[in-house]
Amino acid sequence: MSSPRLPKVAGIDSTVPAPPHTAAPLPGVPSAAPPSDAALPPGVLIQDRLASWVSDLTTLHELTERLIKTDSLDGALREMLGAGAALVGASRGMAVLEPADGLGPTSTIGLGLAHADLGTIETVPRGSGSYGRLLDGLPEADPPDADPPGAGLPGNSPAAPRRPARVPEPIAIRDVRTEEGLDPRHREVAARLGYAASYALPLATEEAGRLGAAVWLYDEPAEPDERRRHLIGLYGRFATEHLARLLQVERARARVATVAEELLPSRLPRVPGVRLAVRHLTGPQGGGDWYDALPLPEGALGLAVGSVSGTGPSALAAMGRLRASLRAYAVMEGEDPVAVLSDLELLLRLTEPARSATALFAYAEPAQRRIVLAGAGHAPPLVVGDHRTEFVETSLSAPLGMLTCWEAPSVELSPAPGETVLLYTDGLLRRTGDATDRAFARLHAAAASVPRADRSDPGAVADHVLRTLLPGGLDPAVEGEDVVLLAARFE
Structure with a gap:
């Protein structure tokens, strides 16, 4: 009579033999630690992981649905700040809209920060603040490779294509007090406003280029774990594309209004x-x-x-x-x-x-x-x-x-x-x-x-x-x- 087999999950055989080098515990000796995930049946692990993925996808779907309903740059920035704070586990933050092409518009939006608090943060030298480093470190797009003489003319080789902009990595400061290389003014402002850590995300994609940056502030030393980083990264890319569309609409609206006023x-x-x-x-x-x-x-x-x-x-x-x-x-x-x-x-x-x-x-x-x-x-x-x-x-x-x-x-x-x-x-x-x-x-x-x-x-x-x-x-x-x-x- 064959022994019973564990059920399969999503077509995967859940019966995985134990590795031969694993020794059995000694009789009468209690375990040194409570059972870990490794001690659970593989089918349970897969089900837990699938449940976690479904939960994350549901959360992202709900947040992006709320974001897509915004029809103004100001409304989209505020929605993105609130959703991002929930994803990274922070309570305060700010978003800076500063398109790399210099055509504007520019704005700064705060979450849980008064207008005076935003002004205080802006007194930090730009190169020391995390969002400032992101804004200054991301060009609009990389220049094309050097073209040979006559490139692009009929009969010659085409001009080198323009490469999309590189998107920098987010910047996490786990503890402002102990982080190396920070400007003293940065630590002073953090102490005055009562935040101990920050996580900054570039609002940029390779296609849209740099639009701005967002930074969330923690009251205690902390940083988002790998799962939270992954979620905010996915949400940030979607938010950037939505902001890019709204930016085009806002600029077109401004041009139409200007023409109308001139007439x-x-x-x-x-x-x-x-x-x-x-x-x-x-x-x-x-x-x-x-x-x-x-x-x-x-x-x-x-x-x-x-x-x-x-x-x-x-x-x-x-x-x-x-x-x-x-x-x-x-x-x-x-x-x-x-x-x-x-x-x-x-x-x-x-x-x-x-x-x-x-x-x-x-x-x-x-x-x-x-x-x-x-x-x-x-x-x-x-x-x-x-x-x-x-x-x-x-x-x-x-x-x-x-x-x-x-x-x-x-x-x-x-x-x-x-x-x-x-x-x-x-x-x-x-x-x-x-x-x-x-x-x-x-x-x-x-x-x-x-x-x-x-x-x-x-x-x-x-x-x-x-x-x-x-x-x-x-x-x-x-x-x-x-x-x-x-x-x-x-x-």
């Missing part, structure tokens, strides 16, 4: 009898919302707001062309807003038949407190004063580029002394995330709630409306919509 007036004109203020918020993709204010002959003033369909560079270019055209028409026939928009409609239909736009143009005479305006598919202005808060009744019209023949009658308005006229784009309403009628009601309520002390300042009026209507800033659920709010207060 808009650099400053508002000063015209006697009226004070102007504008607020312009650009979405991540860069919409085509615009505004303008230009002085006209005989002390008049032209005010305009509008929105071009589409997002991105093409919408910005169309917005620039439309605004420039409207300025020209306003100088020639600004006294008749209907004629200005009719010319703009004809131009848009002939030059860009696949695009539509909304626009509102107002011809203002501040000395007489008189405004003549016309709109094409645009939301009506809002008058804010001590005795009234009401929308201007304008005639309905389709947007520019959507009719073969467009013309709508103009509307004349006489604001009282001290009243402010608000011109805005549809993005202000859409960014609320509400239905159109409710968005209009919320805008009216926000304007009516402007404190009396702020009504003499058009900038304060615009800020109050924005804070009340969009308390959390631009709604991220609504993409491709800019916000323009132009306020004109008549004396």
Whole structure:
């Protein structure tokens, strides 16, 4: 009769014979130590190891799922710091974003450290601090090998490829008090802030290059074991790739915002009898919302707001062309807003038949407190004063580029002394995330709630409306919509 066999685990035969040189314990003599892992059946060891791997993979999956939901550099850095602290067993830390290409942005985020604490840490000489050594020791990428003369030209050998950047190893300082080679200032700062050890990880990969570094601080002398190092290394590589994607988005957003600002007036004109203020918020993709204010002959003033369909560079270019055209028409026939928009409609239909736009143009005479305006598919202005808060009744019209023949009658308005006229784009309403009628009601309520002390300042009026209507800033659920709010207060 054959002896019973231990069960197999994952297809591995768990019956492993004992090595012949192992001697049996003497009878009557107790073991010198409790049973170790070596005394357990091999199947149990494999099961424990598999369970540990599954637990680690589950932890990494949960942490990376939380990280991937962040959509800003600041949010990703904070999430990475918190997750990293849990993985390495620390309670405090800091992350430094400092891309190697020098194009920014740069920032420093702390975990369990006040702003003053971060400043104190930055007084440590860069070459002595672990994160500083990582930042200075990792170039953006290694330079290519020397090319022979004429390399890369047709018929010759290709140029040497650019080698990816080498990623340095993490730096562990088990005990700041006894670590050799540390600057005295480093030990002084550690004693002041109450940390005794640190573990620094480069935020870098061979593909992304150097983005920054993270360092976690221990209250007692310690360092992560091999398992924790492996986990934080895997998580750090994933976090770096996510940060690299967010960095590209942030830079693209900054470029779009810069182009949009360059296409808009650099400053508002000063015209006697009226004070102007504008607020312009650009979405991540860069919409085509615009505004303008230009002085006209005989002390008049032209005010305009509008929105071009589409997002991105093409919408910005169309917005620039439309605004420039409207300025020209306003100088020639600004006294008749209907004629200005009719010319703009004809131009848009002939030059860009696949695009539509909304626009509102107002011809203002501040000395007489008189405004003549016309709109094409645009939301009506809002008058804010001590005795009234009401929308201007304008005639309905389709947007520019959507009719073969467009013309709508103009509307004349006489604001009282001290009243402010608000011109805005549809993005202000859409960014609320509400239905159109409710968005209009919320805008009216926000304007009516402007404190009396702020009504003499058009900038304060615009800020109050924005804070009340969009308390959390631009709604991220609504993409491709800019916000323009132009306020004109008549004396």
